[in-house]
Amino acid sequence: MKKEPLVSIICLSYNHERFVSEAINSVLQQTYQNIELIVVDDASTDGSIHVIRNKISTHKHIRFLFLEQNLGNCRAFNKALNMASGEYIIDLAADDVLLPERVREGIMEFEKRSDEYGVNFTNAELINEDDTFLKHHYPVDTRGKALKSVPEGDLFEELLGKYFISPPTMMYRRKVLDHLGGYDENLTYEDFDFWIRSSRRFRYCYTDKVLVKKREVRNSRSQQQYRIGSKDLHSTFVVMKKALGLVETESEKKTWKKRTLYEMRKALEAFQINVGLKYFRMLITS
Helix, strand or coil: CCCCCCEEEEEEECCCCCCHHHHHHHHHCCCCCCEEEEEEEECCCCCHHHHHHHHHCCCCCCEEEEECCCCCHHHHHHHHHHHCCCCEEEEEECCCEECCCHHHHHHHHHHHCCCCEEEEEEEEEEECCCCCEEEECCCECCCCCECCCCCCECCHHHHHHCCCCCHHHCEEEHHHHHHHCCCCCCCCCCHHHHHHHHHHHCEEEEEEEEEEEEECCCCCHHHHCCCCCCCHHHHHHHHHHHHHHHCCCHHHHHHHHHHHHHHHHHHHHCCCHHHHHHHHHHHHHC
């Protein structure tokens, strides 16, 4: 009998006292068995550590990485990645939830695809802090299938043009992260940079099922990305500069320019004049 490949799930917690136990439980309740769970606490200041230690006291196989200094998502994730042994990786924020079939469905999807496919993503339920259902990431019909076609394959230009993948639904082949050298630790957030760099080299496959619950949390990073003073705005500029070096066709260049103008406007609206000027200079010299 063929041995099931190992899947490493990295659960990153920072001040997620209210939610981390549910996130861990969602991994323990997977129907797929060959899972390595690594929980990382990025120097939380609430009671997260107590909740995590209490959970792992009864589940000795869970690995726990406690960081005494807050490193941020990218650096904290990379530290756990260096500990991980899996052929596949899931980056699970401690306020999100995997539904029981998430890992098994991902493995099944990858097994149907060639090695060119490095990332699997799915539909998701959006929930609030009280676990109340808000909506689906992709609206669904009565059978739970997405109402509109979701693109897959070579997604570089689509991902350059707009956000359409729910980040916590992604599952990667380990070789994708090895190719990228992990997340870029110079950035304040990881998903846009991951999409741009990985999609230039690897194809993406979509599983048309709701397999993750993504929690909408007040004052989360995603809600503050374009606010005045956000450090994410400079990170986005860095990613757009990288994207320019990866563009290969005139169509991609047109999409890059449109996205650059949008991000420049957002930076100026947030009174980040220096970032806006960097976009302007990049546009006129590209």
